[in-house]
Amino acid sequence: MTYQPLLMSFDEAAILREDLGKDTLMGNALARDIAKLEDYIATVGIEVPGHGEGGGYEHNRHKQNYIHMDIAGRLYLITENEAYRDYIRNLLVAYAEVYPTLELNVSLDSNHPGRIFHQTLNENMWMLYASCAYSCIHHTLSDDERRLIENDLFQIMADMFVDTYAHDFDIIHNHGLWAVAGVGICGYAIQNQDIVDKALYGLKGDSVSGGFLAQLSQLFSPDGYYMEGPYYHRFSLRPIQLFAEAIERRQPEVGIFAHKDGVIKTTSYAVMSTAFPDGTLPALNDSSKTMDINDEGVLITTSACFGRYEEDANLLAMAAHQKDVWVHISGKKLSDAVAKEENIPAFNWGSLFVTDGPNGDKGGLTILRHRDSKDQDTMALLWFGQHGSDHQYHSALDHGHYDGLHLSVFNKGHETLHDYGFGRWVNVEPKFGGRYIPENKSYCKQTIAHNTVVVDRKTQNEFNTAMAESRNGELHFFKTDNEDFQGMSGIVREYYAGVDMQRSVLLAKVDGIESPLIIDLYRLISEDEHEYDFPVHHRGQIIRTDFDYQANASLKPMGESDGYQHIWQVAQGEVSGSTLVSWLHDNSYYSMVSSAGNQGEVIFGRLGANDPDFNLRSEPMFVLRQKAKSHLFANVLETHGYFNEAVEASVDARGKVERVEVVGMDDVASVVRLHLVEGHVLTYAVSNQTGGLQDGKHEVSFEGETFSWEGPYAQL
Structure with missing residues (x-):
């Protein structure tokens, strides 16, 4: 059988050749890659640097070398430009001449070092792309060139991953994916079926303990x-x-x-x-x-x-x-x-429920989507899966956040209620070497950094990875048969000792209100009194409130630990009944109308306290605080109006939802009323029953009034 390049046959390359010079997606991609490669060859040429700092010049040069070799390989097949072939050959020969003598690099974290990079992950990526490029020019090389490149570069590299680091080769993890893919593609490129088999079926050859097939079978829900x-x-x-x-x-x-x-x-x-x-x-x-x-x-x-x-x-x-x-x-x-x-x-x-865990039994996430007649999209995401940790691989690589029942909302072109994300300046060497900053643990992972309830100012599962890994959320309901009235709900239990939490989110299109309302009912069940903090992370400028607050002339952090130490307490006010906070972001107004119980507090904060290296972004938030045993936070997010300073336009700066009333809440259901500015009242009910009962008929009475309906939620 004639040797063929790994990812593109000679006949396929000829088909792609037809798009050269055309204004198509493929034609534009080819033109971009040609310009990029020509510039790189002209300005850099053949350079194999030694070791340097992580994320520094040497690291990036090795990375750009494999990227451009991969581009050159495909472009050589498509354009038949010999200069691209020569570039790959000369660069691979240059690496082969030094690779056997290179000492292992110095690891900057828990990952093992390669000969080129600080961690084997990068070396796996280099091998994968360089092997693809090699396969594109293999048929043009002399026997001596092939022996040099294969024996003094690729085989040594593959042996390092399969033998030296055998204990990591079979890990079921995204790093493991790169390891088996790099070795497998290298094996195909140098026609070594033995290492291909190890990559495919694992070192034991059982397709269970390791290898690509095991990765695919075990890594995903x-x-x-x-x-x-x-x-x-x-x-x-x-x-x-x-x-x-x-x-x-x-x-x-x-x-x-x-x-x-x-x-x-x-x-x-x-x-x-x-x-x-x-x-x-x-x-x-x-x-x-x-x-x-x-x-x-x-x-x-x-x-x-x-x-x-x-x-x-x-x-x-x-x-x-x-x-x-x-x-x-x-x-x-x-x-x-x-x-x-x-x-x-x-x-x-569309709207969807995605399970988590290899067997789909570790909770998951639900997404509600709505597209209106003007093609404006609204999306709400509720998270209740397993702790996102690869602790089984290495404790230092715990990427999980402690944010069960986190809610994100997107509309009007951006994330309205948002998640901070990680604390990392990727490849920015002056910022902690481009690695995760210390504040990633002290703030970003903490529960207060997310749109979910914090109990007693502590992080869920005591910020303990092993404890978090032993628990996961569960789906309560998910119903999307009516695009204008969709609902999702999740439950987490014992993320805080003695406290269960249920969050139900309804996406409701209401006549006379421009965008769908996000009706968010967050139920806390406990026999003991706790302090409940409901953080709302938003962007933009506060426009108005319907309560008095006191701004602080001198700032202090909101707390001493669990992420609170990084939040400046900007202002605070006591509230009761219902509260409204409205803000402007870009061209839209947003109002969060919330039930406040008999006595609560709203605290305005801004990120940036105890951050001496200015690692964190300065972002606003406010916290709804309530002391209670069992409690229901009933919140409504309304998007309304339009603002354009260029033409001095401001329309509907006040929303239609005036206040929210909790009619009642028990083990059967929660019932709330939305009072609109023109006197209209909307009543919604959500089932709190589980075990399949949430889909049946419900009847509850609060303060002498009886409510009945069928299904997990309803507008009454």
Whole structure:
């Protein structure tokens, strides 16, 4: 059999060649890559630096070398430009001449070092991409060149991962994915089936204790969700798609794209379908606030799914949003499909429930989506899965946040109620070497950093990873048959000793109100009195309140620990009955109308206390505080009005919801009333029963008034 490049045949390269110079997604991708590669070769040439600081010049040069080798390999096949072939050959030879003599680098954290990088993860990535590039020029090299590159570079590198670091090679973890994919693709490139088999089936060859098949079978829930959240999930998509493509071409009998009921498709869609309408990915666990569907892994996946699975309309919409495709035959197919469409609506994955845990029994997340007649999207996400930790791999790599029942809301083009995300300045060397900053633990992971209730100013599960890993939330209900009146609810138990929590969120389109209301009922059940803090993380400027507060001339932190030490207490006011806080963000007004009980407090805060290195972003928040045994926070988020300073326009700066009244709450149900400014009253009921009873008929009486309905929630 004639040697073929790993991810692109010679015939496929000829098909992609047709797009050179064309104004298509593929044509533009090729033009961009050609310009990028030409500039890199001209300005850098062949340079193999030694060791340097993590995230520094040497690190980035090695990284850019493998990126540009990969680009050069595909472009050589497509353009047949010999200069690209020579660049790969000369750079690989340069690495092969020094690699055997390189000492191990110095690890800056818990990851083992490679010979080039500070951690083997980066070395796995280098090997994967360099092997792909090598496979593109293999047929042009002399026997001596092949022996040098394979024996003095790739084989030594593969042996380091399979033998030296054998104890980590089989870990079921996103780092493990990169290890097996890098070794497997390298094995295919140098025609060493022995290491390919180890990558596929694990060192024991059982497809259970390790290897790519075990990773795919054990790492994701039946709905494809990865416990660490979308940020690390999208990072796993690259090795999955690239190795799977190589397996299908070299060993089609494995049936990799059908493995475990098509888990590659399932897990790919799990990432894409959780994205906010603007393409950013929700910040669950350690996550960037700016990571979005333009990420390389998601970009490759969009094309790969279109080529390998189905021509889904949402994939067309994804490509139109990304304005890019993977330089691959599947990307060509997607590019051609986009070119045929005159108008492609924005992607809309709809409302969904995604399970967590390998068996789907560790809670999960629910998403409600609504698109109105003006194509404005509203999305609400409720999180109640397992602790997003890879503690089984290494305790220092615990990416989990302590935020059960966290709520994010997106509308009017941005995240309205938002999650802070991780505390990390990626690859910014002066900021703690680009690694996680100390405040990631002292603030970002803490419960107060999220939109969920804090009990007695302490973090959930005592900020204890082992304790958090022993618990998970559960779905209470999820109902989306009426797009204008959807509901979701989750429960967590004993995240605080003696306190159970149930959060029910309704997305309700109400006549006369521009955007759907987010009706948020947060129920706390306890036999003892506690202090409950309900933080609301928002952006923009406070416009008005319906209560008096006292601003502080001198600032002090809100507390001494559990994240409170990082929040300046800016103002506070005592409240009772119902409270309203309204703010302006960009061109829209937002109002949070909340029940305050008989005696409560609203505290306004701003992030930045006890942050001597200015690591944290300065962001506003306010906290609804209540002391009680069992308690129901009833909150309504209303988006309203329009502001445009350029034309001095301000419309509907006051919302329609005036106050919220808790009619009653018991083990059967919670009933609340929304009082609108024109005297209208809307009454909503939510079932608090479990074990399937939430779907049946309900009847409750509060203060002499009886309410009855059928189903988990209703407008009465």
